[in-house]
Amino acid sequence: MGTTDTSGPAPGRGAVVLALRRYGSELLRLRALALPALLLPAVGNIGIRYVAPLLIAKLAGQAADDGGLTLDSALPYVLAFGAVLLLAEVLWRIGLHCLNRVDALGMEHLYVSGMDELLAKDAAFFHDNFAGSLTKRVLSFGKRFEDFVDTLTYRIVGSLVPLAFGAVVLWSYEPMLVAGLLLMIALTVVAATPLIRRRQRLVDQREAAIARVSGHVADSLTNMETIRAFAAERREADEHRDRVADSRRLMLRSWDYGNLRVDVLIAPMSVLTNVLGLLVAVAFGGAGQGVEEIVVAFTYYSNATQIMFEFNQIYRRLESSMTEAAQFTELLLDPPTVLDPAEPEPLAPRDTGVRFEAVTFAHAGAEPIFRGLDLDVPAGARVGLVGRSGGGKTTLTRLLLRMSDIDAGRILIGGQDISRLRQGDLRSLIAYVPQEPAMFHRSLRDNIAFARPGATDAEIHAAAAAAHVTEFAGQLPDGFATLVGERGVKLSGGQRQRVALARAILRDAPVLLLDEATSALDSESELLVQDALWRLMEGRTALVVAHRLSTVAGMDRLVVLDRGRVVEQGSHGELLAADGAYAKLWRHQSGGFLGESTESTESTESTESTESMEDTENKEGTQGTEKAENAGRAGSTEGAGVAAVDPVPHARTSTGPT
Ligand SMILES: Nc1ncnc2c1ncn2[C@@H]1O[C@H](COP(=O)(O)OP(=O)(O)OP(=O)(O)O)[C@@H](O)[C@H]1O
Numbered sequence: 001m002g003t004t005d006t007s008g009p010a011p012g013r014g015a016v017v018l019a020l021r022r023y024g025s026e027l028l029r030l031r032a033l034a035l036p037a038l039l040l041p042a043v044g045n046i047g048i049r050y051v052a053p054l055l056i057a058k059l060a061g062q063a064a065d066d067g068g069l070t071l072d073s074a075l076p077y078v079l080a081f082g083a084v085l086l087l088a089e090v091l092w093r094i095g096l097h098c099l100n101r102v103d104a105l106g107m108e109h110l111y112v113s114g115m116d117e118l119l120a121k122d123a124a125f126f127h128d129n130f131a132g133s134l135t136k137r138v139l140s141f142g143k144r145f146e147d148f149v150d151t152l153t154y155r156i157v158g159s160l161v162p163l164a165f166g167a168v169v170l171w172s173y174e175p176m177l178v179a180g181l182l183l184m185i186a187l188t189v190v191a192a193t194p195l196i197r198r199r200q201r202l203v204d205q206r207e208a209a210i211a212r213v214s215g216h217v218a219d220s221l222t223n224m225e226t227i228r229a230f231a232a233e234r235r236e237a238d239e240h241r242d243r244v245a246d247s248r249r250l251m252l253r254s255w256d257y258g259n260l261r262v263d264v265l266i267a268p269m270s271v272l273t274n275v276l277g278l279l280v281a282v283a284f285g286g287a288g289q290g291v292e293e294i295v296v297a298f299t300y301y302s303n304a305t306q307i308m309f310e311f312n313q314i315y316r317r318l319e320s321s322m323t324e325a326a327q328f329t330e331l332l333l334d335p336p337t338v339l340d341p342a343e344p345e346p347l348a349p350r351d352t353g354v355r356f357e358a359v360t361f362a363h364a365g366a367e368p369i370f371r372g373l374d375l376d377v378p379a380g381a382r383v384g385l386v387g388r389s390g391g392g393k394t395t396l397t398r399l400l401l402r403m404s405d406i407d408a409g410r411i412l413i414g415g416q417d418i419s420r421l422r423q424g425d426l427r428s429l430i431a432y433v434p435q436e437p438a439m440f441h442r443s444l445r446d447n448i449a450f451a452r453p454g455a456t457d458a459e460i461h462a463a464a465a466a467a468h469v470t471e472f473a474g475q476l477p478d479g480f481a482t483l484v485g486e487r488g489v490k491l492s493g494g495q496r497q498r499v500a501l502a503r504a505i506l507r508d509a510p511v512l513l514l515d516e517a518t519s520a521l522d523s524e525s526e527l528l529v530q531d532a533l534w535r536l537m538e539g540r541t542a543l544v545v546a547h548r549l550s551t552v553a554g555m556d557r558l559v560v561l562d563r564g565r566v567v568e569q570g571s572h573g574e575l576l577a578a579d580g581a582y583a584k585l586w587r588h589q590s591g592g593f594l595g596e597s598t599e600s601t602e603s604t605e606s607t608e609s610t611e612s613m614e615d616t617e618n619k620e621g622t623q624g625t626e627k628a629e630n631a632g633r634a635g636s637t638e639g640a641g642v643a644a645v646d647p648v649p650h651a652r653t654s655t656g657p658t
């Protein structure tokens with residue numbers, strides 16, 4: 001229950017005003033087309049609804065006066081009648097030609113600018129909003145412009161301008177005709193407004209029920225595997241049926257209210273208005289003008305009372321298009337938080353070292369995960385980041401990429417504060433492999449090439465070979481041209497990781513940021529990929545997150561992160577010798593994953609192991625840092641004698657599980 005991804009509360013006033021402003025400025029931008037688009041159909045309607053009937057009225061008047069008609073006396077009217085209708089059609093065609101362009105050009109611009117605004121949003125925004133809902137909102141924002149402009153053209157300008165013309169003509173016959181008509185329209189609007197408001201509530205309930213249906217369908221379809229695995233098809237179908245029945249009930253209620261309540265009020269008002277018009281025409285029509293005036297009064301009143309029925313629909317259509325547009329503009333009310341500085345520093349790093357200085361950061365609405373964190377990754381160093389799940393490793397890598405902004409402190413790359421660089425410049429320095437690499441539903445080749453537009457085929461294939469993508473690409477139905485499915489579902493977890501590594505290799509950036517880049521690989525594939533990685537790390541600065549300690553044991557320095565704090569750092573050998581938190585983790589792992597043997601303590605919320613880490617920090621905090629300073633440069637010189645037992649070819653300091 002409650003998967004109402006597409007509904008949510010109705011957008012506020014600010015969002016509706018913003019949507020109106022956006023649509024209004026489109027009309028202004030396209031004014032050379034918008035003006036004829038709005039006015040020509042209205043002028044055409046004057047011809048069809050008011051001028052042509054006026055000619056008929058004049059003809060009837062003439063017939064009454066002359067006691068009959070001859071072809072000669074009727075011909076001018078017939079010709080004028082034809083000319084007016086023809087002209088009206090021409091105006092309509094020109095108007096629609098312009099309207100089509102206003103709709104198409106306006107939508108194009110809104111689709112593009114809407115996407116631009118989403119691309120400017122920060123990572124936190126996409127954590128808070130579902131992709132499905134954003135897709136619907138940004139597309140509706142463009143699409144609803146058509147409804148808005150069409151309603152404005154056909155229903156509002158197209159009705160009101162001719163009505164004003166009709167009023168002027170009626171006035172020339174008899175001012176009372178105008179007074180009567182306007183009075184009746186005003187009375188109807190006043191009487192119908194509360195009913196339309198009440199209907200609005202029913203319509204909102206109906207729309208919410210429809211959104212509950214689509215939310216459930218989307219949720220079920222994305223979780224199809226889980227439904228199958230738990231044999232829950234029947235349950236999901238029943239839930240769907242209930243929701244559809246609920247929306248049918250609410251749909252009928254709102255439609256019935258429109259037909260049985262709103263129109264039941266408007267219909268007699270409309271009849272009354274028409275009768276009144278006829279009465280006024282008869283009562284006030286002078287002897288000579290009688291027939292003509294009665295025909296004019298009848299047709300004009302009958303046209304005008306149509307508007308009474310349309311009033312309900314106009315309101316509804318404008319309201320629904322503006323509500324949908326506002327569901328997008330409400331996303332724009334909060335500007336993105338991660339922005340390029342007004343005057344960015346030119347990119348001029350003195351080296352590729354990375355420093356976190358007294359960094360404090362909290363995820364929105366959560367307790368700070370880092371408080372005054374310091375971490376130094378000297379240029380050219382290979383640093384492994386390890387620690388218990390949830391300790392903040394991924395968060396740290398994402399802060400370096402500036403996916404979110406920190407609350408205090410500084411992050412430096414090559415001595416430059418990353419918040420003073422352009423985001424694009426900063427990220428051009430970093431090759432990143434995320435913990436859960438996502439794929440585009442594009443070809444395997446395009447997924448790799450994404451890392452560097454303009455890369456040659458040879459470069460792409462070299463990267464693919466280095467990341468051992470080539471092996472499995474050969475087995476895919478279309479090789480490198482195979483589409484990998486939504487989010488890459490047609491690839492295995494390990495294959496996706498290899499594609500992500502190929503991207504990083506192709507990116508060829510000076511700083512490598514690997515978050516569990518090889519976690520989904522079996523030991524044998526990992527061995528192969530590690531080989532490529534070590535070669536890639538040559539001459540670069542690398543920050544490598546891994547749960548499998550054997551993956552990082554050979555790094556120049558290891559940093560143990562727990563609950564957002566660096567509890568230990570040093571080389572593998574040093575940390576084992578220190579017999580602290582890392583040594584304990586290492587003992588828990590026999591070539592497997594961190595946490596496998598500590599799971600029971602973690603899941604029962606026991607703080608035993610955490611406490612022991614904190615003890616370690618108190619005892620060894622400073623010592624660890626000193627060691628780290630040395631280890632940063634000296635990692636490759638020690639422990640060669642024990643490398644034989646290490647599962648990682650390049651691990652130079654490992655003593656293996658003890
Ligand atoms: N977008 C987010 N919003 C709120 N909290 C978050 C968000 N992302 C992560 N967290 C929280 O921050 C903490 C650190 O998460 P992080 O992903 O950095 O851990 P990790 O060390 O990478 O863990 P793992 O080893 O499981 O990958 C966790 O408690 C997590 O719940």
Ligand SMILES: [Mg+2]
Pocket residue numbers: 393394395435515
């Ligand atoms: Mg993580």
